[in-house]
Amino acid sequence: MSEKRTSIHGQWANRTVFILAATGSAVGLGNIWKFPYITGENGGGTFVLVYLLCIALIGIPIMMAEITLGRRGKQSPINTMIALAKDEHRNPGWVWLGWMGVAAGFLILSYYSVIAGWAMSYIFRTGSGMFLGVTADGVNSIFTDLVSDPERLLAWHTIFMVMTMMIVARGVKQGLEKAVTYLMPLLFGLLVVVVIYAMTTGYFMQGVEFLFTPGTITREGVLTAMGHAFFTLSLGMGAIMVYGSYLSEEYSITQAAIWIAIADTVVALLAGLAIFPIVFANGLEPGAGPGLIFQTLPIAFGHMQGGTLVGVIFFTLLVFAAWTSAISLIEPAVAYLVENKGLSRIYASVWIGFLTWFVGLGTVFSFNIWKDKTMSIPYIFDNLTFFDTLDYLTANIMLPLGGLFIAIFAAWVMREQSTKEELATHPVIYKTWRFLVRFVTPLAVIIVFLNAVGAIKI
Numbered sequence: 522m523s524e525k526r527t528s529i530h531g532q533w534a535n536r537t538v539f540i541l542a543a544t545g546s547a548v549g550l551g552n553i554w555k556f557p558y559i560t561g562e563n564g565g566g567t568f569v570l571v572y573l574l575c576i577a578l579i580g581i582p583i584m585m586a587e588i589t590l591g592r593r594g595k596q597s598p599i600n601t602m603i604a605l606a607k608d609e610h611r612n613p614g615w616v617w618l619g620w621m622g623v624a625a626g627f628l629i630l631s632y633y634s635v636i637a638g639w640a641m642s643y644i645f646r647t648g649s650g651m652f653l654g655v656t657a658d659g660v661n662s663i664f665t666d667l668v669s670d671p672e673r674l675l676a677w678h679t680i681f682m683v684m685t686m687m688i689v690a691r692g693v694k695q696g697l698e699k700a701v702t703y704l705m706p707l708l709f710g711l712l713v714v715v716v717i718y719a720m721t722t723g724y725f726m727q728g729v730e731f732l733f734t735p736g737t738i739t740r741e742g743v744l745t746a747m748g749h750a751f752f753t754l755s756l757g758m759g760a761i762m763v764y765g766s767y768l769s770e771e772y773s774i775t776q777a778a779i780w781i782a783i784a785d786t787v788v789a790l791l792a793g794l795a796i797f798p799i800v801f802a803n804g805l806e807p808g809a810g811p812g813l814i815f816q817t818l819p820i821a822f823g824h825m826q827g828g829t830l831v832g833v834i835f836f837t838l839l840v841f842a843a844w845t846s847a848i849s850l851i852e853p854a855v856a857y858l859v860e861n862k863g864l865s866r867i868y869a870s871v872w873i874g875f876l877t878w879f880v881g882l883g884t885v886f887s888f889n890i891w892k893d894k895t896m897s898i899p900y901i902f903d904n905l906t907f908f909d910t911l912d913y914l915t916a917n918i919m920l921p922l923g924g925l926f927i928a929i930f931a932a933w934v935m936r937e938q939s940t941k942e943e944l945a946t947h948p949v950i951y952k953t954w955r956f957l958v959r960f961v962t963p964l965a966v967i968i969v970f971l972n973a974v975g976a977i978k979i
């Protein structure tokens with residue numbers, strides 16, 4: 522029975538540690554690198570609104586469901602799905618949900634690490650004083666130089682993967698707690714510093730308007746906003762599930778989920794408020810793509826008082842935030858190998874790390890020698906590079922699909938009594954949650970999917 526299950530990987534010291542670890546997973550490149558550039562590409566206001574709605578109506582309920590599943594199953598997502606399906610006397614086929622999550626985490630990490638490598642190299646670029654008094658053109662050419670050099674990208678990607686696998690090999694609980702307690706608030710503080718700089722550019726209100734005034738959005742844009750809600754909250758692939766499996770019974774899941782979602786959203790909005798005023802003040806393109814933060818933030822660091830130091834610390838913390846997310850991307854796979862194949866954590870980490878690193882080469886080349894090699898899948902996407910394809914498949918398809926089935930499992934497959942017991946929350950909150958995961962969340966995900974492929978029109 523689930524009551525007697527314990528995790529062989531240990532458990533969090535208390536609820537705060539869990540919230541910190543899960544926030545560490547949620548807050549990462551998704552908030553600071555991805556949110557601004559996809560907001561820019563999708564025209565701002567309406568995109569942000571759809572994203573916020575998805576966080577509230579889809580993200581928080583699914584996060585509660587995912588933690589619930591993890592805590593009840595107490596194993597890697599693959600084995601958790603097997604165990605829970607058995608507890609509820611349901612089809613063992615649900616295990617594929619665990620496998621899809623492992624695959625998504627693996628694919629995401631392969632490109633995540635390359636981008637984290639860019640951030641690492643920017644610690645040194647900022648530190649060398651390269652950005653002092655820099656112009657928009659200057660920053661642009663520094664960025665282009667970096668990404669057009671596969672060797673440099675490969676070196677940083679390798680360093681980041683080694684760093685990540687070293688921590689995963691030791692077990693995620695050591696070190697994560699202290700690091701997240703001090704470094705997350707510091708990152709938050711530095712973002713505020715950049716927002717204050719953005720206020721001095723004279724274009725702050727233009728940035729605010731861009732972010733918060735509704736305009737138009739494409740069908741694709743709606744899917745991207747929803748996909749990003751999953752990505753930024755680390756939902757739909759088992760990261761939050763595996764962290765939930767290390768959570769002991771006495772802590773409230775509802776509160777934890779709400780705190781994590783709020784912290785994550787605030788960081789993303791701050792990043793937007795920091796970046797868009799700089800974009801407009803320097804006549805840059807909001808839709809510049811994945812290089813956006815690397816083409817804007819250095820301008821702030823190159824012109825503010827003490828900017829070199831602020832910049833070095835900022836990029837260091839960004840790498841750190843990426844690192845705490847990367848760990849959670851790969852933890853489900855490592856936990857599975859330890860459980861089923863009897864591998865040591867070290868061995869499992871080295872193997873998975875190597876494979877992820879290898880797939881990452883495709884992303885390294887997407888920005889230079891394979892820049893013009895694109896792929897298409899009829900009705901789904903057209904002409905995407907290797908990196909864009911991975912990003913599309915994972916964030917826009919695999920995570921929402923994973924989330925949809927997590928919601929279906931928690932709301933339709935598990936008995937009401939099981940989830941009630943696990944969530945142990947106020948009856949009104951429980952009823953609201955159940956209504957959301959039973960009806961609102963699955964319908965919303967399905968409608969957004971159908972709308973994106975043009976099968977229905979909203």
Ligand code: PHE
Nearest residue numbers: 547549550551752753755760
């Ligand atoms: N949430 C992380 C970020 O925003 C990325 C991530 C996605 C981590 C999925 C784990 C699982 O950067």
